[in-house]
Amino acid sequence: MTSLELRQIQKNYGAYHALRGIDLDVEQGEFIVMVGPSGCGKSTLLKTIAGLETISSGQILINGRDVSNTEPGERGIAMVFQSYALYPHMTVAENMGFGLRMAHRPKAEIDAAVLRAAKILRITDQLDKRPKQLSGGQRQRVAIGRAITRSPDVFLFDEPLSNLDAALRTQMRVELSSLHAKLGATMIYVTHDQVEAMTMASRIVVLNHGSIEQVGSPLELYRNPANLFVAGFLGAPRMNFFEVTVDSVSGRSATVSAAGLAPLSIELADGASVQKGDTLTMGVRPENLSVVSDPATATFSGQVRLVEHLGRETILYVDAGPLQCVSSESGNGTVTVQIGHVTAIFADAAIGLSIDPRDVYLFSSGAARTISTRKSILAD
Numbered sequence: 216m217t218s219l220e221l222r223q224i225q226k227n228y229g230a231y232h233a234l235r236g237i238d239l240d241v242e243q244g245e246f247i248v249m250v251g252p253s254g255c256g257k258s259t260l261l262k263t264i265a266g267l268e269t270i271s272s273g274q275i276l277i278n279g280r281d282v283s284n285t286e287p288g289e290r291g292i293a294m295v296f297q298s299y300a301l302y303p304h305m306t307v308a309e310n311m312g313f314g315l316r317m318a319h320r321p322k323a324e325i326d327a328a329v330l331r332a333a334k335i336l337r338i339t340d341q342l343d344k345r346p347k348q349l350s351g352g353q354r355q356r357v358a359i360g361r362a363i364t365r366s367p368d369v370f371l372f373d374e375p376l377s378n379l380d381a382a383l384r385t386q387m388r389v390e391l392s393s394l395h396a397k398l399g400a401t402m403i404y405v406t407h408d409q410v411e412a413m414t415m416a417s418r419i420v421v422l423n424h425g426s427i428e429q430v431g432s433p434l435e436l437y438r439n440p441a442n443l444f445v446a447g448f449l450g451a452p453r454m455n456f457f458e459v460t461v462d463s464v465s466g467r468s469a470t471v472s473a474a475g476l477a478p479l480s481i482e483l484a485d486g487a488s489v490q491k492g493d494t495l496t497m498g499v500r501p502e503n504l505s506v507v508s509d510p511a512t513a514t515f516s517g518q519v520r521l522v523e524h525l526g527r528e529t530i531l532y533v534d535a536g537p538l539q540c541v542s543s544e545s546g547n548g549t550v551t552v553q554i555g556h557v558t559a560i561f562a563d564a565a566i567g568l569s570i571d572p573r574d575v576y577l578f579s580s581g582a583a584r585t586i587s588t589r590k591s592i593l594a595d
């Protein structure tokens with residue numbers, strides 16, 4: 216069953232178009248994560264679904280009911296904010312039962328709902344405390360508990376974990392995923408955190424300038440970004456982008472090269488129109504660059520400028536001479552290489568790097584659409 220339908224949602228603040236025609240169908244029980252650069256409209260979209268912002272045009276349906284002009288309290292949604300938004304003078308139990316009290320539900324029903332949520336979130340021993348007596352993680356659990364007690368049709372989360380420290384974030388991330396599995400509820404979740412998006416989402420929605428760039432499962436988006444924006448947005452460290460020239464086209468493959476880069480023959484997607492002499496953008500993820508010992512087998516070579524030893528992996532920033540990385544992770548044209556283990560490579564080392572053409576993405580110069588073939592979702 217479709218839980219939430221967004222039809223051509225537009226939101227204008229004066230002359231500024233914050234949302235530019237958002238269309239999205241969310242199935243019952245899905246965990247949708249919205250990501251995108253700061254200011255792209257994530258929070259605005261969440262607020263329009265919640266009814267905290269009016270829409271300029273379009274339609275919002277929850278379980279088939281048009282709620283576009285309905286008051287927030289009557290939409291069947293519950294929202295959890297980054298700031299917790301708990302009432303300081305109320306106990307945890309009172310905070311959690313607040314929505315049901317406002318709805319004039321009987322006390323026995325409220326008590327049972329609060330206890331049920333507290334058990335799920337393992338905060339039954341905190342019910343008589345006030346928010347200031349709780350840690351950040353406990354407060355966020357109370358805010359989530361307040362949402363659970365209302366048994367909403369749709370949960371909305373606006374960066375709920377961003378005030379927590381790294382260890383607690385990880386713990387809460389796992390807890391939220393299991394909460395979702397337990398409740399089977401529809402959840403819409405806004406975050407800046409790539410790991411949260413990749414691990415929690417059934418589908419990720421990538422927003423940019425008030426429009427949807429792509430919607431899909433985390434691995435689908437990671438392996439098959441529709442365009443250069445999505446390719447560059449998902450993945451940390453970021454994908455490396457190079458400007459390349461088409462040397463020749465033969466059947467469904469194009470041979471591309473650049474100064475300092477040996478020719479690579481890349482398979483093209485159906486319908487891609489590429490001609491000799493075209494300038495394209497080529498993308499390679501840092502984990503798809505391999506250090507080679509024999510310089511003759513290198514696709515390009517360079518000098519290591521910086522090494523980051525992270526324990527389980529090593530990140531190299533490589534100056535590849537004439538082969539400049541456009542919009543690179545470091546911002547200075549170096550190529551980012553991610554090695555999944557500890558290495559004995561140090562700054563100033565001269566290295567050769569190879570690229571498997573099957574790992575390469577090509578983007579058209581105009582629309583920046585992906586024009587290389589689709590990759591299998593399970594890495595081969």
Ligand SMILES: Nc1ncnc2c1ncn2[C@@H]1O[C@H](COP(=O)(O)OP(=O)(O)OP(=O)(O)O)[C@@H](O)[C@H]1O
Pocket residue numbers: 228231233251252253254255256257258259260
């Ligand atoms: N009340 C408002 N009046 C005018 N402009 C607004 C208002 N609220 C948001 N905007 C603008 O709308 C755009 C989208 O804002 P929004 O808060 O949705 O972005 P976001 O993607 O959630 O960003 P962030 O990741 O930084 O939280 C921004 O350019 C913002 O300045």
